[in-house]
Amino acid sequence: MADGARIIGREQLARLVEVLAARGYAVMAPTVRGGAVVLDEVHGVDELPWDVGDVQEPGSYRLTERGDGAVFGQAAAVKAIKPVLFPPDELIWRGHRSGTQFSVTDREGQPQRPVAFLGVRSCDLRALAQHDRVLADRAFPDTRYLRRREGVFLAAVTCADPADACFCTSMGGGPHPEEGYDLALTELVDPHRFVVEIGTELGAQVLAEVGSEAAAPEDLAAVRDQIASATERMTRSMDTDGLRDLLYASAESPVWDEVGNRCLTCMNCTMVCPTCFCTTVEDVSSLGSADAERRRVWDSCFSEEFAHIHGGSLRTEAKSRYRQWLTHKLGAWQDQFDALGCVGCGRCITWCPVGIDLTAEVAKLRAAAPLSVGGAR
Amino acid sequence: MFDESLKSSALPKLAVWKFASCDGCQLSLLNCEEELLTVAGAVSIAYFPEATRGVVEGPYDVSLVEGSVTSPEEIERIGQIREMSKTLVTLGACATSGGIQALRNFADVAEFRSIVYAHPEYLSTLARSTPISAHVSVDFELRGCPIDKGQLLEVLAALVESRRPRIPTYSVCAECKRRGNVCVMVANGTPCLGPVTQAGCGALCPTYERGCYGCFGPQNTPNTAALSDQLVAAGMPPEVAMRVYRTFNAAAEPFRRESERQERAVAVAGKGAGR
């Protein structure tokens, strides 16, 4: 934990939202929508999920009453950073035809207010770093992503209460945000207060406007205890040792047949995954109009069309789509981006309607593989 | 409004036909309201009894067919329409899979007939309700009960512009997630057929926190068995798991197969209990 940590109370948390809004940000924070906590625009702290907890298990999500009054006492929200910085449906350009001429009339789309995220998690920050690498750190960066990304303010929080679905510790992360934030809050109850670590100069300026006090050694000890207990309670795990080679060697594994029988090819896993980035491009023209649009829309390797080439789809069966997803995330991603494509947030486990759990599938692949390719030891 | 610069002298001739159906899909065309003038500018509506008394004789460039085939007379009529039409598009669940009236396929029509009609002998009806594609070749099938008017306009635009219609064949879940909905199945335990149903409605029902009941019929690779297993494991009795597939697309092959699988499960359970 960084030196110079500060402490704020509930009034200053409210003040933080006001300061960010006054600086022109759309403040996106956890809030309850349709029976789940999601990140959405809020206009005050009363919209935050005070005393709301969650139970996230394979294929099931339920809200609970915590009883301790904590406001950030949930695990990863189903919608967090990805749909904001990488929207599900986005205009690339709009054009107009007149006679035999064609001109592009819009390349910008809707201007978007800069966004301040309050209450994102360590896994969200690590997934964001993945998107930065995939979308921005390349010869032709995604300019719309970059524009939205550059203006972002990030106030992260420590996960005090990871869900059953979480396994970030085995994917190189942990409940405490380590980098990539402007401010990082750790919520302590009894008395209710937030230890704030400062990550950037901008974060320091914002906190100065909010007002804070120096954190006491007991506060810092409480933060360390919270991190340790959250880490300890995270029981789901994935053995990442030699994962890429394991997947490459498992292309013909019978495990795919079995999971293919359960998979609905519904795409929920890739849509909720904060690192998945696949899109398709759709050309839209409407009846009797001389205007046309090119749009970019979230796609998924679970769709048959996704692998459609001349003559048909390469992946007609569910098992080959599930294999593509896992082999890309945990194998080929390492060759492409020098990292694992999974941050262990558990979203794909919770939000899969039939509760397919990638950590269990990896364990089965290991059990079925010979020792030479990282099979069960 | 129709952009005048795009106007061509020979507008494609459009006809709208009705078979066994409730008229809801044709009404979707009339419901286009704002777009209706655009439609009228892009095609010449030559035959559409629901909307106009004027009749222009065939042949037609485009025939939109609503309804399923349920009588011997209809078999003959769809053959004639096919011959008169360059392109034939079916509208909705009835025309595409047999509709709700295909529930008769699982029962005895003679019995229904004797209960419903005073003089069943005057009635000539087939034992099964079948989709248009069971009788003639179909160029494009629009799903839904009723169809989505945006999809209808898209298909008409594609026909006029000689391009492929942008009609997805993947699951409702994809649209549901893109729309930012919270999954009713995972977060509330509400049964939802979205994972096995074809997109196109914009995930209408889950957007209002209700489960999808499959009115767009099966997506292109539906795993109905795995979804049913999950629903039953979550407490749905097999007779209900059977019935969720016996609605507007009961006769669509993947839905029919699954409801019959559940029916067998019910029968086996019944025998077990009887012993």
Ligand code: SF4
């Ligand atoms: S693969 Fe699953 S657990 Fe990993 S980052 Fe994506 S959604 Fe989270």
Ligand code: SF4
């Ligand atoms: S797992 Fe599938 S959807 Fe996700 S990034 Fe890889 S190919 Fe794309």
Ligand code: SF4
């Ligand atoms: S793994 Fe689950 S969420 Fe992903 S496509 Fe299969 S059934 Fe859907």
Ligand code: SF4
């Ligand atoms: S609510 Fe239904 S359609 Fe939406 S994601 Fe869940 S299962 Fe799919």
Ligand code: SF4
């Ligand atoms: S959500 Fe399902 S039942 Fe509702 S309109 Fe769409 S396809 Fe039909």
